[in-house]
Amino acid sequence: MASSTNRNSGTDYSSFANWNPVSSCRWNHEKIIGAGKHKFVKTGTYENYPGRANSKACVVKLLKTGANFSSECFHDDVRCAEAALPYIEKFHEYFRSAFPKFYPGGQTFIKVNVPTVWQQINDHNGNRGQKILVEPLIPNFTKFNSNSGKADARCKIAQALSHFSYHASDGREILCDLQGGRDGKNYVLSDVVVMSADKKYGITDLGLPGIENFCAHHVCNCFCSRLWKTWSGARRHYQPEMCTTITLDVEHIPVPLSARKYQRVFPSDIMFTQKSIKDRFHDGNTLLYTALTLARQEIQKSDIPMITVVQCKDGTLRSLDNRRLAVFRLLGMTRKIHKIKVEIVPVSRVADEYNRKFDGGNGEEIHVRQSNQTIGRYEWTTKFRQLAEIKNTYPSQSPQDAALALLLGSLTDE
Ligand SMILES: [Zn+2]
Structure with missing residues (x-):
């Protein structure tokens, strides 16, 4: 069981955020639904959730024992999600004016899971106080693109959103690692990455080379505007992989382009x-x-x-x-x-x-x-x-x- 220590207050962009509805949850230690190199992902349920019989599902991320970076990286995940919100808002504005026919009812159709960092308070294995990351569970999870430039061309709106963020930040940032699924009327993105020229978003932020690489692999589609900024002559630096590349791994993961x-x-x-x-x-x-x-x-x-x-x-x-x-x-x-x-x-x-x-x-x-x-x-x-x-x-x-x-x-x- 865990409880919130830093519930975020709403921002101006809160209508684009998908928050944890309550501030505590419990999870099944056996139910691992995914694992990265350094994290376990488990499903859990919110406690005292006023909805269907306390059964609203959440996702809990825990660091593996021996992971060679601290749980501070969870705060980077939160900062990435919060940094995504202004892009999501502006992208809705763009979409509303560029594609009025497609714009479903004029309301929000893309949201971002904004996770929160909680602390374990009730654990028999001596993990009390250990930090975890919690966010709502998204059904039918799909990955649309990655920070190393891999993109599923069928998911055109997602690819356009990444390009849009590059344009909207005047080339300083790119929102990527877009993944998520449909939850009711919305597509909810989860675990997004922002890469920045200043490399300020933690281990998944590949910095300027990451931005250039993403631009080099991006192929515009019908939802991209021809007026958007592009990086002409952008060079490819990484072999595109659908998994998330983290900076600690960079010397191992990318296949050299000479290959x-x-x-x-x-x-x-x-x-x-x-x-x-x-x-x-x-x-x-x-x-x-x-x-x-x-x-x-x-x-x-x-x-x-x-x-x-x-x-x-x-x-x-x-x-x-x-x-x-x-x-x-x-x-x-x-x-x-x-x-x-x-x-x-x-x-x-x-x-x-x-x-x-x-x-x-x-x-x-x-x-x-x-x-x-x-x-x-x-x-x-x-x-x-x-x-x-x-x-x-x-x-x-x-x-x-x-x-x-x-x-x-x-x-x-x-
Ligand atoms: Zn484009």
Whole structure:
């Protein structure tokens, strides 16, 4: 059992905070639901909770015996959560004006768990006085991105929120390690990290190199504004991992970037992993519209986000991004682009995605579903009605790089 010693008072941003509803809880020592390198995570229940039969669930974090830093790091977790609140508030403002149609009822839809540091007061194992971190339990917990730059592209609003925080802080901070789940009408984020140029948020704050690295991996999507600040030429410093990287681990965790493999190849030399694709991307744009939009722009190769490619045992390169490859094939055979830069990853690193997508075809061509169109390696193996239209489309006079980047950012297969 534990009790509050420093219940935070509300702030101006309290409507975006998800607080512990009461100030004491008990937990089951056996029920470990997660463990980091230095922490155990256990579930517990709030005591004297006025709701359903004292059964409101909470999460309790305890340091492992022998962890080589003190429970003071719990206060960093609290400070990160509190630092996130102004970003969440401003992001709602942005969202309300930019996407009035999508804005659900005008009310708050993202909250942040603000944990509190409590002390054990009733323990038979001599742990009395030991600090713990307590916050409400979030159901259906999912991780959206990490502080080392890994991002789940399907969770577009979360990726846009991280980019927004970079913009709103004028490049001094970035809110990341976004994870959480739906609790009623809200998405509640938990265990967020703020990285800062001053490295003031503790062991998960990777400082300026962390911010630069995050920017280097971030791909804008339809919820990012083209007006937001970006870090052009940002360098990658860490191998993106979904787990949280802490500074004490930095010398061990990141894979050196020299271990990453890039190659410039013709789109016609990359094979598909599927026999057919839909005609539209998730943003609703068709393959043709996307190809034409790209053909009209003066494409800088650096604007094109990399396709992830797997090298099979026989040396064949296969793309995991089939619709994007289809568009690049169309642009390649109409001589709008030449080689594209791809990242080659071992099958083992993307085994789940590869096995889910690969349907046994030779990958030379891909059929566009519900049409009689087929995109092959070359013009003469391609049946795409508007190929001539793409061929006759040239860069417009005023290229809008930002719009292009925005469009490219939304081209994912997921
Ligand atoms: Zn963005």
